[in-house]
Amino acid sequence: MVEKALGARNILLKSDSNLVIGQIKGEYEVKEDRMQKYLRLTNHLSQEFDRVDFTQVPKNQNSEVDEVARQALSEEGTMFEIPRTIISNNGHQFDSQDFRNFCSGLGIKNQFSSLGHPQANRQTEVTNQTLLKINKVRLEEAKGTWPEELPNVLWAYRTTARTPIGETPFRLTYGTEAVILVEVGVTSMKREVFQENSNEDQLKVNLDYLDEVREEASQKMAKY
Template sequence: MESTALNGRMARWQILLSEFDIVYVNQKAVKGSAIADFLASRALEDYEPLNFNFPNEDLMYVATAEKDFQKGGLWKLNFDGASNAIAKYEACIMGIRAAIERKIKVLEVYGDSTLVIYQLKGEWEMRDPKLIRYRKLVLELIEEFNSVTFYYIPRDENQMADALATLASMFKVNKPEDMKPIQISIHEAPAHCYNIDDEEEKDDHPWYHDILRYVKSREYPDHATENDKRILRRLAIDYVLDGDILYKKGKDQVLLRCVDAVEAKKILEEVHEGKMTETYKDWHEKLPFALLAYRSSVRTSTGATLFSLVYGMEAVLPIEVEIPSLRVLAELKLDEAEWIQSRYDQLNLIEEKRLKAIRHSQMYQKRMM
């Protein structure tokens, strides 16, 4: 009504109402709490919450046994249903029956359903009449065992059963013979590491041999196709040769030395060797190594290492002496006077480096606040 541009009907209403003393006020937004209070004051006595269960979801169980399993030994069962208590009971019963078929006598049952586990343990009472028959059936089946124990585990610790339950929901088995065994393998190292080892075992050359050969003398591997040559030229752009040592240019223009499988294994063992202590008596022997690792690691708060802020240069790791890095090789080429001058330059810039670390720390604190 207070708008300056009114259509015919609104203008007519404004003229008719002008004889009255009326103040127009815009309606304010209605808060969600007011709506909630209004609904709560008018709650129905026979109200029933929505049921989000999906009774047609598929289920799966996982049964595991020790590798050297012997008759009468312990057998573990992990089951996972969907979000339906009936489906979880079905999964548990399926696994128990599988254990009975295998003549298992000692069974541990693990499930991520608090309802099913604690009802079977007798700690929770049964209220749903549909579940009473399932619990009764489970109690009848476990009489076939000498010992049965039920354990509750969180869902994030029951990932294998959960993954297989998801896999089971993705396809339907029309015939029993359509079921294929699922083989799961665990590798101790990433797949590309195995690939590097396999390649080097075949021809006794490191993984970067073709790149080194091309960068050094522009030669292609034998029997290389045009596509292989094009890929090799594209890869070689990111590599630099210094003498006989090949380096890869990083995104920050740092040169990374290329190492073969033996050197890579040695470096990993050197960096990640052992634990902090092997026994409680040898902690004083391991302490210097732990302190070196702490002082030579970049701190997130400062963006620099403690060693560089004190001495103006980065610490030389023992592995860099055994397998010379680029900076070690560069310093070996300097005579004593040049090396002393380079140390003076580093010390002259140490204050600037410390100020930079302080600014980095202040910005880091602002981001954390």
């Protein structure tokens, strides 16, 4: 969580949904399985802070959250959801029975990087440190405007080639490279070879080769 990474101990969470706030506070019963999973996740994350308050606000006063949701939908095509798998190192905080039960209750597969492959553990730590460093620099400067700045931080990381794998996280996810804004106004190979009428077919070809790209990235990381 961004708040935890920035060292926050007391947080105030706002929602324009009176039902959601009521469910979190125990005033309303949570019947749907999906909402029960979110409630368990909320309660678990709340334990990471000294104090967490929830309050309901009018929709016209919840513009910051609405903006984050809008950008998440426009850039990723879906809202962030509970992950299917969590891959972590072998720290005691991840290998405890409480954490296993927490993951199991949400339908999350809890997997660990191999002790015989320390490169994977180090790479995870490097990735986390990189994201935390970018977040602290950009979001501390943004202060009250952090909801507008956060998508930019994530986009910068996703579209920058990582040294150990030689690829961008964006390509490893979607099978093709993103055209960043700086490339729009300058001459580049991507722009020169782009053909709109065959672009759709080329994207399909890229997806066909995606497994090979990921395998090559994995081999590079192992040698790094």
